Amino acid sequence: MFSIAEAQHIIFSTAKNWGVETVSINEALGRVLAEDLISDRDYPPFNRAAMDGYAFLSIDFIEKGIREYKIVEEIYAGYPSKNTLKSGECYKIMTGAATPIAANTIIRVEDTIQKENQVEFLVSEIQSGKNIAKQGEDKRKGELVLPRNIALNPIHIASIAVIGISQLQVYKLPSVVIISTGDEIKGINEKVDFFQIRESNSYTVESFLKRYNIPVRKKIIVPDNKEKLTQAISAALQTDILILSGGVSMGDADYVPEVLQALGVKKLFHKVAIKPGKPLWFGQNQYGVVFALPGNPFSVQVAFKIFIEPFLRKSFNLSSLTNIMKLPFGAIRKKKGSLDEYIPCCIDSTSQSKVVPTSINGSGDVTSIVNSQGIALHEKDRPELKEGDIVSFLYW
């Protein structure tokens, strides 16, 4: 049985991006950039006034001791200046305006008194260059602003707007089909008998995929029947990612692995040393990959975070895997068995942030897990987690 890392290694070996497409900046949030974005000019593009005040040449103040200046021009943001400066002169200037090169320092309006077209500086010393953001100090024209292979967040989107890019190249999204299997599974609006339960795994997977803007092409429920499974899976195999749940364990009606193999999906592994989610099956055909997950809701949730999301990120060339944090544990927890175990947890940030487990009755518990903010790893070789031990934590 493979370890988590071994299983991830196999999964990652199948990852490749699904091509590139152009989208508008308005649709780019959450997409993964597929081109390097370069600065179209210097930033700031001019010596930008960082304060409302008076722009002057510092030598006038420092060496010539001038404290009263004649205002030769008012410069507003968005306008060029017309006049150059002589000794003893200054510009009145507004935040965001282009400071002419004749001036090299700005004094804040709060530190001055203006009388008609004269202004007195009320400070005893100044710092040359103060309150001017120099042209090109943030970025030079032609420098890299955003490298390819990052998932675009609001801050990135703003920087793309700054450099005037309204259309950009991002990686295409994969096509995904979700098949939930089981004779006990009913659709959300169907009547359930006492021995039946409602399908929820497709909602988990679909919701997680929305974070990457990935739509689900088709969601279906199929009973534990070899013919019907063969038919449904066969019709779904021409997809980039097929995600099944249920039917992968030791039960007599667990036909999913054999049906997948009969349909030409090459098994890359079956079973991982992880709890929950041990019976995970993973394979590949000429169209893409197949994740066949156990049917328990918590198993599906963990499998998504530990295997499917990292696969997506790897496929999109994202430089890091999901955002794992390493935080102190805020409880005591003993573990039996030899599996790496993921447990639902919350973050308690009353003082220093720590990871606190939430109660759950097992991987079939579909209602208690809602109180968790994510999952923490209780590693196989640690029989006990103590307060303060550092654990890996992943937000849902």
Next chain:
Amino acid sequence: MFSIAEAQHIIFSTAKNWGVETVSINEALGRVLAEDLISDRDYPPFNRAAMDGYAFLSIDFIEKGIREYKIVEEIYAGYPSKNTLKSGECYKIMTGAATPIAANTIIRVEDTIQKENQVEFLVSEIQSGKNIAKQGEDKRKGELVLPRNIALNPIHIASIAVIGISQLQVYKLPSVVIISTGDEIKGINEKVDFFQIRESNSYTVESFLKRYNIPVRKKIIVPDNKEKLTQAISAALQTDILILSGGVSMGDADYVPEVLQALGVKKLFHKVAIKPGKPLWFGQNQYGVVFALPGNPFSVQVAFKIFIEPFLRKSFNLSSLTNIMKLPFGAIRKKKGSLDEYIPCCIDSTSQSKVVPTSINGSGDVTSIVNSQGIALHEKDRPELKEGDIVSFLYW
């Protein structure tokens, strides 16, 4: 000048939800639940088999010492059983199936040998009740599954599917208008002269709002002209949230506060002891609230996270404010001045997660901030942050 907490207090005093509407579960991700969702039946709804194996009465094994059992029925998930058990009998049962009450324990298939319709148990001891998730152990019928006033994540959506809710009540979204002001500001596809810059603040705000599924009704750019500002703001005032950027500082062309007040927006405060974002103006009229932010991109980004997002969360009755973490600082940082200061940072999780500042040239730096994952607070009364000091950190 108000502190951050005082400003937030005033902002929160204006928060009220925007009513309630019904949405489909397929549109509910990220929305805030406005009703308590109750368990429609016990969970598990029956004594659920947690393993593939054999269900029997533990007294047979423990007190009568029986090791070989007659299989009277095979029970699959999704089907009721037909037979009751006599001493020395068992059911063959699959994961997820309803275990009849005649049996109280399941032994894993791995720990048995089956010969025709007889099965031998290969273990020396068993635990009564093992491998059965008891009816109602996760949740009783009528118990609360999800309380109102939570932002729905993928795990919540799955639990809503489980209990068969396909339509649910969520808080309505506010209508939002964004006005970016400044003679120096050009639209993304317009030509920029050397003393002009491109508008990016509306992209920041719009992107952040998407996380709450809040659409922007209108985005406009208005020059620093009192009449044009009056006209534009006047046309935009009938909205739940009006967000302006630029024109709120000490400059001679900073007309936004006076225009807002002339149009009947009551000023609740102007200026907060925060860096960046000090000139923040906040007011209210009969339609809603107005945030007038400084024009610098980093100021807008911080103001959104520290004032606007908490206002939204408060309006949606979310029980906690944005997800603040408290983590050790991974650098040394001195601070001048008496303002609470937010600095762009990354999380380094090589070992225990710590907060590491990223370089930025000031609040006008529109390109360097892209390397940060969030912001950390350098509090006003701490002249120096040292390695290991605990700081508040917020993901973007």
